[in-house]
Amino acid sequence: MAFRPRIAQLCRSGTAGPTSRTTRSLTCTANQDIRTRCRYRRQSTAAGLTALPRQSALNTLSNRRYASTKASAPEGQSEPVLAGAPDITNYYTIFAQTLPSGPPPASPFEISTSDLRREFLQLQGLVHPDKYRNGNEKAHAEGLSARINEAYRTLIDPLQRAQYLLRELHGIDVTAEDAATKHALDPETLMEVMEVQETIEEVGASPEGEAQINALKKENDRRVVDCVQALAGFFDRGDLEAARRECIRLRFWYSVGEGLREWEPGNTEIRLMHTS
Structure with missing residues (x-):
């Protein structure tokens, strides 16, 4: 496709090196284009990149979140x-x-x-909760059940797991309100994402569109697998x-x-929505 070489040529036309004005301009423009064409589901929490909470602080935060999901014991009574x-x-x-x-x-x-599901x-x-008749015990069980559900849904999915580890254990929230600026996508991946959009614009309304979209789905599945493998290696090394x-x-x-999964024949664009 002509789209990718054209952008690559723009990158090469600037001053060599990672701090060239042309590269920075391209990244900014591409980020604006992605933000314009995509709708993000954002969370209201924000965390700094360099804040590394102590384990005691993490435990306090975790217990606070848990406490918010359950009824408090009556005054004078322990949980x-x-x-x-x-x-x-x-x-x-x-x-x-x-x-x-x-x-x-x-x-x-x-x-x-x-093993996790078991x-x-x-x-x-x-x-x-159905095992308990006492109101206090039942409320406590409901809170525990909700907490276990939340933990399972998070850990079973590689992206949710990675976001949890970065946010809760290392103070790096890639889902925060300012994530598009503080955690911008690298220019190379931006080009790939925009290339997918360009392909859909070109083939979406054509008779062969569905076959090409299916090919894009398989290609994207391979990207996800490769990305998860790389992510695992970085976490395992502590990088x-x-x-x-x-x-x-x-x-x-x-x-x-x-x-791509939501695409229907005749569509010439896809909605990109970040998973929170």
């Missing part, structure tokens, strides 16, 4: 202790059998999804900056995949 309730310090401590060593780099980024079902069976960059790329490929 009930439910048999089999997990340690809710963080999502990894909840699944102590599957993830006994905790988060990366102490344990691999990759998780056995079958432990999830066991935990839900132990703390299911947080590289993990941050790869997580941003994965967010875009997830978005492209969602847009």
Whole structure:
């Protein structure tokens, strides 16, 4: 396609080196184009790049979030202790059998999804609210059940897992309100994303459009697999900056995949929506 070489030529026309004005201008323009053509689902939380919370602060934050999902015990009464309730310090401590060593780099980024689901079902069976008649115990079980559900949904998905690790353990929130500026996509991936958009504009209304869109879906699936593998390696080595960059790329490929799945014959564009 002529689109990619044309952009690459623009990059080469500037001063060599990573700080060239032409490259910065291209990145800014491409980011504006992506932001104009995409709709982001943003979260209201914001975190700094360099803030690295202590474990005690993380535990406090985690417990606060948990407390917000359950009813408080009446004054003068302690929280009930439910048999089999997990340690809710963080999502990894909840699944102590599957993830006994905790988060990366102490344990691999990759998780056995079958083991995780098995432990999830066991935990839900132990703390299911229907097992409790007492109002205080039932409310406490409902909070625990919601917490376990949230942890499972997060850890089972590589993107959600990566975003959780960066945000909760390292203070890097790639889903924050200012993420488009603070965590901008690298120029090379921006070009690839824009190339996909350009292809859809060219073939979307043609008789062969559906076959070409299917080919784009397979290509994007391969990108996602490669991105997850790279992300796992960075987390396992403790390379947080590289993990941050790869997580941003994965967010875009997830978005492209969602847009391609929603595509219908005759459409000449896709909506790119970041997963929160």
